[in-house]
Amino acid sequence: xxxxxxxxxxxxxxxxxxxxxxxxxxxxxxxxxxxxxxxxxxxxxxxxxxxxxxxxxxxxxxxxxxxxxxxxxxxxxxxxxxxxxxxxxxxxxxxxxxx
Amino acid sequence: xxxxxxxxxxxxxxxxxxxxxxxxxxxxxxxxxxxxxxxxxxxxxxxxxxxxxxxxxxxxxxxxxxxxxxxxxxxxxxxxxxxxxxxxxxxxxxxxxxx
Numbered sequence: 001x002x003x004x005x006x007x008x009x010x011x012x013x014x015x016x017x018x019x020x021x022x023x024x025x026x027x028x029x030x031x032x033x034x035x036x037x038x039x040x041x042x043x044x045x046x047x048x049x050x051x052x053x054x055x056x057x058x059x060x061x062x063x064x065x066x067x068x069x070x071x072x073x074x075x076x077x078x079x080x081x082x083x084x085x086x087x088x089x090x091x092x093x094x095x096x097x098x099x
Numbered sequence: 100x101x102x103x104x105x106x107x108x109x110x111x112x113x114x115x116x117x118x119x120x121x122x123x124x125x126x127x128x129x130x131x132x133x134x135x136x137x138x139x140x141x142x143x144x145x146x147x148x149x150x151x152x153x154x155x156x157x158x159x160x161x162x163x164x165x166x167x168x169x170x171x172x173x174x175x176x177x178x179x180x181x182x183x184x185x186x187x188x189x190x191x192x193x194x195x196x197x198x
Contacts, residue, residue: 007145014138021131023165026176030169032120039113046106066122070129077125
């Protein structure tokens with residue numbers, strides 16, 4: 001029984017750290033989308049296409065390197081960036097079709 | 100021509116901010132996976148299942164609230180958390196099958 005309680009305590013402690021990190025991730029994503037919204041409006045204004053494959057390749061190469069340095073699976077960092085970029089492009093397309 | 104140069108400068112400035120945020124996101128994700136690796140090892144040791152739907156529901160409710168406060172689409176915050184959790188569960192399953 002006391003072993004169960006300490007097991008629960010240990011799990012709860014890990015989860016508090018995960019919750020703190022998730023709050024920080026959400027806040028930074030909010031900030032990132034504020035910037036990409038500006039980029040989207042700016043691209044639409046300048047007649048630039050929403051996606052930019054050359055820029056994306058650079059971002060992926062850089063993030064894979066940073067991930068490796070931080071002991072994060074580089075494959076996952078690439079998947080993560082594509083997940084974010086897909087959402088950004090959806091936003092840009094939506095903004096473009098509204099204008 | 101000078102309009103092109105200033106347009107490029109503006110885009111480059113936005114991109115530097117995005118790159119800074121992405122580096123921070125990758126570092127925090129690295130830290131998050133370090134913790135979930137410990138959670139995975141701990142769950143395997145205690146014979147607990149990798150997924151915990153009750154915990155996930157709580158995380159989603161909380162993150163949607165935080166997202167709304169930060170002007171981030173709550174739908175996206177939920178999609179983001181599921182994307183991360185799917186990766187964590189993949190890690191746990193892999194770790195479980197190794198032991």
